[in-house]
Amino acid sequence: DQQVKQNSPSLSVQEGRISILNCDYTNSMFDYFLWYKKYPAEGPTFLISISSIKDKNEDGRFTVFLNKSAKHLSLHIVPSQPGDSAVYFCAASDNAGNMLTFGGGTRLMVKP
Amino acid sequence: NAGVTQTPKFQVLKTGQSMTLQCAQDMNHEYMSWYRQDPGMGLRLIHYSVGAGITDQGEVPNGYNVSRSTTEDFPLRLLSAAPSQTSVYFCASSYSGASGLSTDTQYFGPGTRLTVL
Numbered sequence: 001d002q003q004v005k006q007n008s009p010s011l012s013v014q015e016g017r018i019s020i021l022n023c024d025y026t027n028s029m030f031d032y033f034l035w036y037k038k039y040p041a042e043g044p045t046f047l048i049s050i051s052s053i054k055d056k057n058e059d060g061r062f063t064v065f066l067n068k069s070a071k072h073l074s075l076h077i078v079p080s081q082p083g084d085s086a087v088y089f090c091a092a093s094d095n096a097g098n099m100l101t102f103g104g105g106t107r108l109m110v111k112p
Numbered sequence: 113n114a115g116v117t118q119t120p121k122f123q124v125l126k127t128g129q130s131m132t133l134q135c136a137q138d139m140n141h142e143y144m145s146w147y148r149q150d151p152g153m154g155l156r157l158i159h160y161s162v163g164a165g166i167t168d169q170g171e172v173p174n175g176y177n178v179s180r181s182t183t184e185d186f187p188l189r190l191l192s193a194a195p196s197q198t199s200v201y202f203c204a205s206s207y208s209g210a211s212g213l214s215t216d217t218q219y220f221g222p223g224t225r226l227t228v229l
Contacts, residue, residue, distance in 0.1 A: 004154070043204070049216065049217070051211060098168070100215045
């Protein structure tokens with residue numbers, strides 16, 4: 001059973017609008033969360049992270065929100081740009097920090 | 113810095129053959145890991161290492177071996193390839209970052225696409 005789930009396989013957004021990517025987890029031992037971005041034929045690249053002691057972390061156009069009681073996190077991209085078109089993976093780690101569990105990914109398409 | 117490099121980029125094997133996927137990093141990272149990516153499954157951890165001489169199993173270790181004799185290199189061995197091992201394989205390395213966690217801010221290689229017939 002997948003402990004980290006991204007229930008939307010794909011998302012299409014108009015350029016300039018907000019993109020919201022969602023992620024749910026089941027393991028209450030997870031306390032550090034990351035988002036990675038992946039272009040075709042390349043390895044994933046780190047985007048943004050959040051610790052469970054926070055409920056929001058912001059980096060430029062990217063903001064991650066964490067709702068621990070709901071075991072839910074989301075990535076907001078504002079404004080969306082065509083170059084943001086990629087597959088986005090959320091990942092979770094427990095406090096031992098040696099293993100990451102990834103979600104299945106969401107393919108974001110930003111239309112000009 | 114070259115970052116994380118992986119060879120080969122593509123490989124086709126027959127069932128039962130063995131091979132080694134190479135991974136090297138030049139960032140002096142202690143933590144290295146191997147993942148496989150399958151459609152809809154995200155990335156799944158195969159094996160990881162927290163330093164030279166130390167390795168441990170991840171989520172899907174069966175059919176794979178690793179060793180870590182140096183900080184720089186972390187090869188993945190398929191002892192007897194099976195069609196179920198057809199996948200894209202990614203190697204990653206990381207430093208602890210602000211969180212202090214080994215898996216914070218991992219740097220991934222470009223991947224090896226493996227097909228087992």
